[in-house]
Amino acid sequence: MRLWLRTWQLGLKSLVLHPLRSLLTVLGIFIGVASVIWLLAIGEGISMKAQEQIEGLGADNIIIRSIKPPDTASPDQRGPTPYGLLREDYDRLLSTIGTIDRALPIRELRRQFRRADRMVDGRLVGCTPEYAQVTHLEVDRGHFITDVELEHKANTCVLAAQVAERLFPFENPIGQEIHIEEEYYTVVGVMKPRESTAGVGGSLAAQDFTDDVYIPITTLRARIGDFIVTRRSGSFEGEIVQLSQITLRVNDIKNVIETADLVRRSLASKHRLTDYSVTVPLDLLEQAKTTRLMFIVFMGLIAAISLVVGGIGIMNIMLATVTERTREIGIRRALGAKRSDITQQFLAETILLSVVGGVTGILGGLTCGYVTAILRWGLERSLPKVMENLPDIVRTITPQIVPWSIPMSFGISVGVGLIFGLYPATRAAAMDPIEALRHE
Amino acid sequence: MTLAFRVEDLKKEYVLGGETVHALRGVTIEVPEGDYVAIMGPSGSGKSTLLNMLGCLDRPTSGKYYLGGDDVAQMGDDQLSEVRAKRIGFVFQSYNLIAQLTVVENIEVPLYYGGSLNAKTRARCLELADLVGLGKRLGHRPTQLSGGQQQRAAIARSLVNDPYFMLADEPTGNLDSVTSSEILDLLGRLNREENKTIIMVTHEEDVAERAKRIIRLRDGLLQSDERR
Numbered sequence: 001m002r003l004w005l006r007t008w009q010l011g012l013k014s015l016v017l018h019p020l021r022s023l024l025t026v027l028g029i030f031i032g033v034a035s036v037i038w039l040l041a042i043g044e045g046i047s048m049k050a051q052e053q054i055e056g057l058g059a060d061n062i063i064i065r066s067i068k069p070p071d072t073a074s075p076d077q078r079g080p081t082p083y084g085l086l087r088e089d090y091d092r093l094l095s096t097i098g099t100i101d102r103a104l105p106i107r108e109l110r111r112q113f114r115r116a117d118r119m120v121d122g123r124l125v126g127c128t129p130e131y132a133q134v135t136h137l138e139v140d141r142g143h144f145i146t147d148v149e150l151e152h153k154a155n156t157c158v159l160a161a162q163v164a165e166r167l168f169p170f171e172n173p174i175g176q177e178i179h180i181e182e183e184y185y186t187v188v189g190v191m192k193p194r195e196s197t198a199g200v201g202g203s204l205a206a207q208d209f210t211d212d213v214y215i216p217i218t219t220l221r222a223r224i225g226d227f228i229v230t231r232r233s234g235s236f237e238g239e240i241v242q243l244s245q246i247t248l249r250v251n252d253i254k255n256v257i258e259t260a261d262l263v264r265r266s267l268a269s270k271h272r273l274t275d276y277s278v279t280v281p282l283d284l285l286e287q288a289k290t291t292r293l294m295f296i297v298f299m300g301l302i303a304a305i306s307l308v309v310g311g312i313g314i315m316n317i318m319l320a321t322v323t324e325r326t327r328e329i330g331i332r333r334a335l336g337a338k339r340s341d342i343t344q345q346f347l348a349e350t351i352l353l354s355v356v357g358g359v360t361g362i363l364g365g366l367t368c369g370y371v372t373a374i375l376r377w378g379l380e381r382s383l384p385k386v387m388e389n390l391p392d393i394v395r396t397i398t399p400q401i402v403p404w405s406i407p408m409s410f411g412i413s414v415g416v417g418l419i420f421g422l423y424p425a426t427r428a429a430a431m432d433p434i435e436a437l438r439h440e
Numbered sequence: 441m442t443l444a445f446r447v448e449d450l451k452k453e454y455v456l457g458g459e460t461v462h463a464l465r466g467v468t469i470e471v472p473e474g475d476y477v478a479i480m481g482p483s484g485s486g487k488s489t490l491l492n493m494l495g496c497l498d499r500p501t502s503g504k505y506y507l508g509g510d511d512v513a514q515m516g517d518d519q520l521s522e523v524r525a526k527r528i529g530f531v532f533q534s535y536n537l538i539a540q541l542t543v544v545e546n547i548e549v550p551l552y553y554g555g556s557l558n559a560k561t562r563a564r565c566l567e568l569a570d571l572v573g574l575g576k577r578l579g580h581r582p583t584q585l586s587g588g589q590q591q592r593a594a595i596a597r598s599l600v601n602d603p604y605f606m607l608a609d610e611p612t613g614n615l616d617s618v619t620s621s622e623i624l625d626l627l628g629r630l631n632r633e634e635n636k637t638i639i640m641v642t643h644e645e646d647v648a649e650r651a652k653r654i655i656r657l658r659d660g661l662l663q664s665d666e667r668r
Contacts, residue, residue, distance in 0.1 A: 006552065013540050331536045334497060335597075336525020336553035338518045433497050437536070 011348035014321075022353060025317045028310030029357025029413050030364060036303035036409035037365025041399035042372075043299045047292035048400055054288055057281040058134065062248040062260050066241055069273040082226075082240035083275040089267060090246055097262050099255040104130055104247040107220055109228055113213055114179040115167040122163055122211030124180060126220030132191070134247055137209065142174045142189030149188075150216040155223070158189040160212040178213070183223050185215060256282045296402075304412070310357065311416035314350055318424035322346065329428050330436025339429035346425035347418065354417025358410045365409070368399045443506070444471045444605045444637040445494070450503035450513075452489050452660075463489040464500070465660040471605065471639065476631045478648035479641045481657035490657065491641050495528060495607050496520045508604055525554035529598030531608035535590040537582040543593050544569060544578040550601045561600070568596040571634075572626060588619035595626060605637035606630075612647055624650050 015022040057063065066084025087105070094103050107126040112119055125131070132144040140161065149156050157178065164173045164187075173187045194209045226240050250259045260280045267276055322329070329342055337345075376395075380387050387395060452464040464486045471477055481487040492498040493505065496512055499520075505513040512523050529550075530536075537546045547565040551557040569575050572592040582590055591611060598606045608627070612620035628650055630636040640651060648654050656663040 006557075017540050327536070328538055331538060332549070332553070333521070334495065334524060334530050334536075335550045336521050336601075338521040338553070340518075341521075341553060434492055437497075437532070 007344055007348045008352065010345060011352050014325075014349055015352060021317060025313055025353050026357040026360065028313035029307070029354050029416070030310075030361040032303065032307035032310040032416070033358050033361025033409045033413045034364035035306050036300070036412070037362065037401065037405050038368050038399070039299035039303050040296060040405040041365070041368045041401045042397065043292070043295045044400040044402050045398050047288060047295055049396070049398075050288050051285065051292070054281050054284045056136065057279075057284075058249070059282050059285060060250050060253045060256060061134070061281055062250065062256065062263060063279040063281070064246045064248070064263065064267070065277050065279070066244050067275060067277050068239075069275045082242075083273065084241040085243040085246055085276055087242050089270065090243060092270075093246070093248065093263060093266060096266065097259060099251050099259045099262075100248050101251040102130065102249040104128055104134055104245075104249075105217055105243050106131065106245040106247065107217055107241070108244045109224075111180055111213075113163060113167060115176070118167050120163050120166050120211065122160075122213055124220070125212055125214045126217035127214055128217060131214065134249070135209070137194055138192040140190045140192040141172075142187070144189050144191075145214060145216050150218055153218045153222045154216060155183060155185045155219060156188045156215065157185040158191060158214040159187055160191050160209055161193040162210040163213055164190040180213070181224065185213075253282070256280060303409075307409075307412055307416050310413070311354075311420040314353055314417055315420035315424060317353075318346060318350055318421055319427070321349070322424045322428040325428075326431065326436050326439040329431055330433050330439060333431070333433035334437060342429040343425045346428050347421050350417045350421025350425070351414060354413045354421075357417075358413035361413065362406055362410060365406070366401065368401060372397060372399055442473045444473045444475065445508075446470045446504075446506045447493070448504040448506075450490070450493060450500045450505065452486075452493065452498075453501045462660055464493070466503070467657070467660075467662055469655065469662070469665070471637065473637055474631070474635045476628075476638045476650075476652040477640065478651035478654045479639065479657065480643060480645075480648050480654060481663070482643075484659075485657040486660040487641055487657050489660075491607065491609055494639060495530060496523045521553070525550050526601055527604045529601065529603035529606040531591070531594050531598045531606060531611050533610040533613040535582070535587070535594045535614070537590055537593055537597075539582055542579050542581055543574055543585070546582070546593055547597045547600050550597065554601055556601075565596070565600055568599055569593075572596045586619075587615050588622060591615065591619075591623050592626065595623075595630070599630070599636065605639050608638060608640040610642055611640060612642075612644075620647070
């Protein structure tokens with residue numbers, strides 16, 4: 001026990017003899033270990049965020065959206081071509097697929113909302129009363145669209161927080177009227193502000209709930225209709241769309257994938273063009289999990305490379321040390337050191353180096369959250385423009401330290417020290433004592 | 441009379457550049473306990489080879505080497521290490537103290553490798569340091585000592601394991617004449633008063649004069665072995 005302790009003491013002594021050299025060697029391992037923890041934490045942070053956003057869509061939902069097919073019509077064909085989901089689709093899906101618990105038809109278009117001389121451009125959403133619940137919107141004042149309003153095609157509307165604020169900066173909007181196209185709508189409710197959802201999988205655009213106005217879908221059909229004209233650079237463009245989106249809720253999460261298959265087949269049989277897309281958040285969730293795994297492997301690989309580089313640094317230094325201390329090795333051998341004693345001595349030094357590197361690396365790794373926060377703060381101060389243009393996921397990144405990355409990176413660093421220290425140590429032990437003693 | 445060691449018909453051959461060099465052609469020496477032997481010889485006489493054999497740093501091609509009742513001539517590497525740690529005390533021309541250790545730690549090294557470092561042997565280190573006149577410099581590092589002081593520390597180190605003999609390779613080779621004389625006085629005193637067996641390799645006649653017995657080598661053979 002005493003002798004064992006002495007080996008470590010001796011190792012420490014030799015390392016302290018060359019402080020700068022030891023420090024630089026430790027730095028290599030420090031960077032390796034810290035980067036393992038950092039990269040995994042950043043990867044975990046990103047994938048957790050993605051997962052949360054997908055979960056926000058509802059794991060038991062299937063989302064079908066109308067998409068405009070590529071322009072296939074010949075240029076001389078006049079008039080708008082209808083596309084997208086039909087009310088007929090909605091009825092058929094509901095009546096033929098038993099596993100569908102609930103279906104939400106939505107129709108949305110860009111419109112101008114006016115109140116006296118105030119004007120806001122935004123999204124007009126025709127929907128049913130369940131919409132608020134499914135999209136996790138909360139009512140701030142008044143109430144959301146009711147079944148009665150839906151049935152009576154009432155001219156009532158609910159405003160998103162920001163729209164309400166801009167149209168009614170000084171008064172309570174409830175009971176007031178706003179103007180959309182030629183119609184007046186009575187405001188019955190105002191929603192709480194909500195963060196936007198991320199765009200997922202390409203088929204589902206990011207949804208921003210800040211400039212929405214909600215009206216009963218029946219009202220929208222009666223007042224505005226399926227045919228919409230939009231002005232675009234001097235010409236008019238017409239579109240005929242019955243439904244923008246149908247959100248299906250499946251009765252059991254186990255049936256989601258199967259139901260999605262049925263939905264796809266049912267739609268494919270009636271639509272000549274693929275003018276719709278089916279998004280299954282559960283699918284995305286599975287995908288995100290796979291992506292996360294790949295991400296971890298990838299990040300781990302990068303970090304492993306830096307650890308190996310650190311290990312090579314150790315090996316390099318130890319080889320130099322062994323050469324430099326050839327004479328000392330000779331002396332020790334002459335005084336009775338066995339080969340294994342010499343191996344132990346040099347291994348103790350490399351392990352000390354890598355353990356110190358590992359421990360400081362872990363401490364460095366744990367600062368990940370603070371450092372990113374400081375970095376973000378600094379960037380927002382100094383380069384606000386650049387920050388604004390960065391993707392959301394980068395801007396809001398919050399690293400999540402993966403607990404197992406700490407013992408793992410420590411283990412790897414010690415392992416690296418052992419592996420890369422072994423060769424110099426055995427080389428030292430293999431020296432002929434006579435030759436070593438003669439070494440200048 | 442007990443023997444410190446005995447070598448019998450010791451031969452050593454090297455292959456150097458395809459040619460076999462006969463460094464030792466059959467050397468037989470008997471050294472009784474308490475002897476003080478100087479080994480002399482011109483370069484190429486096999487002096488260094490004999491020194492390496494006696495120090496158990498190398499194995500002879502043939503022959504026997506009895507040290508403490510065992511034939512150590514054909515022992516394995518680890519066994520030889522143990523023999524060096526417990527039965528032989530080395531003194532080198534260039535002192536060969538370990539730079540990062542203090543005087544007392546340097547003296548402890550053979551005990552450490554011999555596995556007998558404890559409070560009792562540690563006390564012996566201090567005694568020995570006193571004996572060689574370094575009692576006041578225990579905490580110094582080799583670089584803080586003069587050549588003579590370093591060699592004194594090395595002598596103390598060579599005695600710490602109570603060896604069968606001390607093997608001194610040109611112990612005064614790096615020292616001025618005054619210091620040389622002091623070191624030789626110390627060796628003489630250790631031999632006379634402490635009954636330490638000393639084998640000293642040297643090429644200086646006046647150094648060899650201090651020994652009780654001079655062995656001369658020539659071309660790998662004993663040329664003369666005279667007791668004075």
